[in-house]
Amino acid sequence: MTDDVRAGRTTGTTGTASTTGAIGAEEPHQAPLLSREESEKYGLRLQHTVSGFVDGPRDAVEDADRVLQEIASRFTEAVTERSRTLRASWQTAGEGGPSAADTEQLRLALRDYRELAERLLKL
Structure with missing residues (x-):
């Protein structure tokens, strides 16, 4: 698994990770599901687990199972939170008939749903 997939970053048609500036500069729909720090933490734990295989194969596999879980x-938590945020973005739109602003808000929500679903399907 690449760092980009672990972090939830999407790839374009070239298959390479999109590059963005600082994490805070990313648009919400493009933000990684996990922070860079959290992804690195899990990556280091897994690397440590793999390097310990020779000395304790069973312990290494058990630890790998825990890391994966x-x-x-x-x-799951990150996707659930993102789903709540997306739902709130369109459920607060006016209910008295769609205005141009409401339609644009719904279009953006649909774009964000599609982008998140595509990211998950590529995992």
Whole structure:
């Protein structure tokens, strides 16, 4: 798994990770699901686990299982939070009939849903 996939960064048609400036400069729909620090922490833990295989194969595999479970749990939490944010963005739109502003807000919400779903499908 690449660092980009672990961090939830998307790739373009070339298959390379998109480059953005500082994390705070990214648009919300392009933000990594996990912070760079969190991704690096899990990467280091997994690297440490793999390097310990020779001295304790069973312990290494058990630790790898724990790391994977933690990563899966964090991705689940991050996707759930992102889903809540997306839902709130369009459910607050006016209910008395769509205005141009409401339609634009819905278009942006749909774009963000599609982008998140595509990112998840590429994992």
